[in-house]
Amino acid sequence: MKGKVMEESTLRIPKFVLPPVGHLSYIMLSEKHQYFVRKVKTVMELKVEIAKQHQCSKNSVDIIDECSYVPHLNQMSVECLSFPIAVVLHEENRSATDLPSAMHSVITADPDITNPNEEDTRIKMSCGHAITPENLFQYVSIQILQFKSDIYCFETNCGKTWEVGEIVKNSMMNKYEACFYKQRLKLNKRHKDPSCKNCPTCGVLCKRYSAKSPMVRCNNCSKFKGINFVFCWFCLDAWTFDHNCGDGHLNPTQASQVQEILNNCEKITVQYSNVPNVPSLRLCPNCMLLIEHAEQCKEVLCVSCKTSFCFICLSVKPSHGKLACGGYNTPCNVAPIQKLSSLILN
Structure with a gap:
């Protein structure tokens, strides 16, 4: 286009x-x-x-x-x-002697930081330390496959970041290697993004675009597998119209994972009512969908079953009426972390 x-x-x-x-x-x-x-x-x-x-x-x-x-x-x-x-x-010959004349100024006689006895021609990096193009390529290849998004000089007491362009040039990457390296770096950066998770079907990282909704669509499944796959941000199950994260369909391992999410979530202060130490994640009292608090108000609406409830005390709002615990800025007692087992039994 x-x-x-x-x-x-x-x-x-x-x-x-x-x-x-x-x-x-x-x-x-x-x-x-x-x-x-x-x-x-x-x-x-x-x-x-x-x-x-x-x-x-x-x-x-x-x-x-x-x-x-x-x-x-x-x-x-x-x-x-x-x-x-x-x-x-891949390049079969990664010797600094084959560098273009414009780069001869970076050739150095300093010892290689990976092997002081290295005899191949070394290149001086921006931090001042020397390494051969082949050793640099091998080091970088290992780092990016370990999900590193920044590549540092590993010489003692250095730790300076090497820029992408410098690494590509000094390791003598060809266009195929450079493409792989840059795309892998992008992927590594996304792995650190708290708004991304791996699709449970294809494994590709998917971005959650709204903290108000746990529904995540996998574009990779849609594009290359021909299926419109949507999954739950919290429990990673396939999303259904009446989806919930904690009903009886969960096996013991899945139930344990949901409970662990609840147990280890951070505590927040709900702003308008100024109530501290509130769990940032709650199960909807009606359908047990995991919901993350993303507003300043204590009243939240479940996107799955449309139940309104208080995120602080977990009281449910009647179909016609108000919360029993008061308005949006009224403090109330903080309900403890929910126990999935007792909710299922109820």
Whole structure:
């Protein structure tokens, strides 16, 4: 679409072409060109075939899960892969001697911080410490797969952050590696976002756009699996019209998880009535949906069953009338943390 820029993680062939019979299709990260390769059984066999096409070592090929941005295991069946398959071709020679002349000024004779006996040409990072492009690439690769969103110099008493552009340039990443690295960093930052959780169906991070609603829609399931999947932010169950987080359908493990959420939630002060030490999460007294307090008023409305109740004392508002504990700014007694077992029995 003219004027619209798609993220690299969502790049797809504009018009998907089915591969010939007996073949698989794949694309390189950062590219839209579609390749075809003889159909094989495992990821390892697929790497071998792709390496033949591009005249490189099979160890230079990674098959990538575009949802979680991790390389697939060699023994994995290709039947489990999404199509077209995403591929990264790695640099086979990452020597600083091959740097463009404009970067020769960063070459240094200082010892490598990973190995003082390293003989390969080193590059001086912005913090002043030296490392070879290959050692830098290997270090960064480990860090991003451990969900690090900031990469630091690990020399003793340094700890300075290395910027993305500096890492890409000094580790001599090609365009495929740089695409993978940047997308993985974005994913790592989202993992730290308290408004994101993993979809219980596909595992992709999903964002909760409103603290007033526990309903979360997985765009990945909708786009690539053809299903409109909505789940509960708190218990991660599939959302239904009359969904609740604590009725008898929960198995002991799920019930224990819901109770743990209640037990460990933070305490807040409900502003208008100025009542402190109120649990920030409550189960709806009627349908047992987990609700997070997001307003200044003590009266809340359950989005599932439409029951109004006091978040402080848990008294339920009658269909026609007011809360028995008083108006929005009237203090009342704080009800203790709810016990799921007693609510189910009642």
